[in-house]
Amino acid sequence: MEAKLKDMYNKEFLxxxxxxxxKVYSDFNSERFLKDVMNEQWENLSLKARMRRIAETLGxxxxxxxxxxLKVLYLIDESCIGFPYLFFPDFVEVxxxxxxxxxLSMAAMExxxxxxxxxxxxxxxIIKDPEYVMNRMMIWAKHPNxxxxxxxxxxxxxxxxxxxxxxxxxxxxxxxxxxxxxLKSDPSIYVRKSVANNLNDISKDNPExxxxxxxxxxxxxxHTDWIxxxxxxxxxxxxxxxxxxxxxxxxxxxxxxxxxKASIFxxxxxxxxxxxxxxxxxxEIPEGVEAHxxxxxxxxxxxxxxxxxxxxxxxxxxxxxxxTFINGTKKHSFANLTxxxxxxxxxxxxxxxxxxxxxxxxxxxxxx
Numbered sequence: 436m437e438a439k440l441k442d443m444y445n446k447e448f449l450x451x452x453x454x455x456x457x458k459v460y461s462d463f464n465s466e467r468f469l470k471d472v473m474n475e476q477w478e479n480l481s482l483k484a485r486m487r488r489i490a491e492t493l494g495x496x497x498x499x500x501x502x503x504x505l506k507v508l509y510l511i512d513e514s515c516i517g518f519p520y521l522f523f524p525d526f527v528e529v530x531x532x533x534x535x536x537x538x539l540s541m542a543a544m545e546x547x548x549x550x551x552x553x554x555x556x557x558x559x560x561i562i563k564d565p566e567y568v569m570n571r572m573m574i575w576a577k578h579p580n581x582x583x584x585x586x587x588x589x590x591x592x593x594x595x596x597x598x599x600x601x602x603x604x605x606x607x608x609x610x611x612x613x614x615x616x617x618l619k620s621d622p623s624i625y626v627r628k629s630v631a632n633n634l635n636d637i638s639k640d641n642p643e644x645x646x647x648x649x650x651x652x653x654x655x656x657x658h659t660d661w662i663x664x665x666x667x668x669x670x671x672x673x674x675x676x677x678x679x680x681x682x683x684x685x686x687x688x689x690x691x692x693x694x695x696k697a698s699i700f701x702x703x704x705x706x707x708x709x710x711x712x713x714x715x716x717x718x719e720i721p722e723g724v725e726a727h728x729x730x731x732x733x734x735x736x737x738x739x740x741x742x743x744x745x746x747x748x749x750x751x752x753x754x755x756x757x758x759t760f761i762n763g764t765k766k767h768s769f770a771n772l773t774x775x776x777x778x779x780x781x782x783x784x785x786x787x788x789x790x791x792x793x794x795x796x797x798x799x800x801x802x803x
Contacts, residue, residue, distance in 0.1 A: 441482040443519050444489065446473065452515070459510040460497070468496045483597065490525040501536050505543050516550045523547040524556035532559060541571055545578075548586040555598045557590040565603055569610045576614050581623040587614050588629040594636040605640045612637075612648065620656040627662050634666025642670055649681050671729065672747060674790020684789050685726040692721050697793035699732070699786040705799040708777045709770050712798055716750075716786045717762035724757040731787045732765060737780035737800070747787065769800060 449472060453465035472492045480488060497504035508523060515523065524547045531540035540560065544553035561568045575587040589595065591611050593604040604611050611633065618630050638645040649667060652659050670678040680686060687694050697718035706712050720726050730750040735743045750765065767784075769777050779802055785795040 441480070441485050444482075444485045448519065449473070449489075455511045455514060456497075456507065460507045462498075463496055463507075468492060471495070486522045486525050487529070489522040490529050493522070493526055494530050501530055501533075502539055504530070505539060508543075509546070512547060512550055518551065520547075520551040521555070523551060524553035527553070528556035528559060532563070537567070541568075545575065545583055545586075549580055549582045552582075552589070553586055554589040554592075554595060557586075558595070558599050558601065561591060561601060562599075562603070565610065569614070572614050573617065576617040581621075581625050584618060584621060584623065585626045585629045588618055588626065588633050592629075592633045592636045594639065604637075608637045608641055608644060612644070619652055619662060620658045622658070627658060628665070631662045631665035634662065635669055638667060638670050642675065645670065646675075646677050646681070649678065653681060672731075674787075676790075679729075679789060683727045684729060685724070687726075687789055687791055692724060692726075694718055694721065694788060694793055697786060697788070699784060699794045699796050701784055701796045701798050704797070705801060706769060707801055707803050708779070709803060711766055711768045711770075713764055713766045714784055714796065715762065715764045716794070717760070718786065718788060718793060720755055720757055720759045720761070722758040725754060726757065726759075727754045728752070729789050730761070732767075733783075733785040733787055733792070734767070735783040735785070736775070737778045737782060739776070739778060741780070743783075745785075 446469070449469055450465075453463070453468055456463045457465050472488055477485070477488070494504065497507050504526075508526065512520075512523060524544050527540050527543045527547070531537070531543065537560070544556055547553055557568065569591065572587045572591060575583050578584050578587075591601065591604060591614060592598070593601045593608060593611065595601075615630050615633055618626055621627055621630065634645055634648070645667065649663050653663055654660065664682060667675075667678050667682070671682070671684075676686065685692060697716075699714055699716045701712050701714040703712065714732070716730075716732070718730075720728070729752045731747045732750060733745045733747045735745050738744055748765075748767075750763065755761070771777055777800060779800050782798045782800055783795050784798055785792045787793065
């Protein structure tokens with residue numbers, strides 16, 4: 436995917452950008468800028484490396500003073516909207532970390548995030564002075580613009596994809612939770628998604644902290660409930676019993692709620708790498724109780740060294756009446772992916788209800 440994304444930074448895009456800069460800053464040497472950006476290493480650079488190359492090179496051709504350089508970017512940023520212009524906040528990350536420039540940098544990131552996103556650029560500032568930045572984040576969490584409010588959450592996610600991890604918040608997420616508490620009933624779905632993703636990050640390192648948050652926040656506001664459910668998705672997927680109980684999932688480990696009828700069958704039982712199998716499953720909910728159920732199938736994938744790693748796949752998540760008979764079929768491909776390679780051997784396919792394995796079968800995977 437990255438190989439395709441990085442190609443948005445092509446000569447046509449950069450020509451259009453340099454024209455914008457030159458119109459407001461006549462000393463900008465467009466030809467030399469393009470030559471320095473798209474040098475002999477350009478084709479081999481990743482997406483983020485291309486962003487960084489553009490940001491670093493901008494600093495060589497804009498006014499030498501940081502504040503003056505920002506003023507040039509402010510003259511064009513309203514026409515530089517969307518993902519490709521992440522190099523605007525990246526410019527701040529590269530050139531704005533000297534302490535005397537921090538106020539300028541905070542203002543720049545607040546401005547630029549409204550048109551692209553400053554979530555990556557803010558992170559080295561957090562690492563240098565978390566108290567200073569998190570105080571600013573709290574102000575941003577009350578901003579009238581939804582992009583700035585989202586930035587307050589997204590920028591401090593402990594495990595932001597593509598961004599540097601924030602070890603300080605992996606150990607102690609209390610300052611992050613202060614921000615999320617301000618945003619927990621935000622009217623913008625754009626902001627709420629970020630809050631949920633932040634909670635999900637926290638749950639991977641501090642599950643008990645998130646469970647306590649759920650206990651305090653649940654059943655007060657529908658926006659908050661949506662955030663909590665999405666923010667606990669990893670805990671639910673891992674069948675954390677406390678969380679599942681908080682969200683109303685039936686505990687089938689109770690003797691009177693045991694699922695006694697469940698099965699799973701796979702056809703064919705032997706396939707080649709690259710082919711697909713189809714399996715059918717069935718189960719019966721105990722009589723007399725309405726049940727909130729999460730049905731998944733898990734595959735114990737054989738890894739390169741022969742060890743086993745289970746991955747879960749959701750089938751359904753719903754509430755059903757007692758005595759309901761549920762059945763269905765699923766097709767699963769064993770074609771190799773960039774994110775997963777398959778290896779020969781016996782693969783267990785298990786049927787799970789609310790995190791508990793209720794039936795299993797075996798599929799043999801062989802070479803082409």
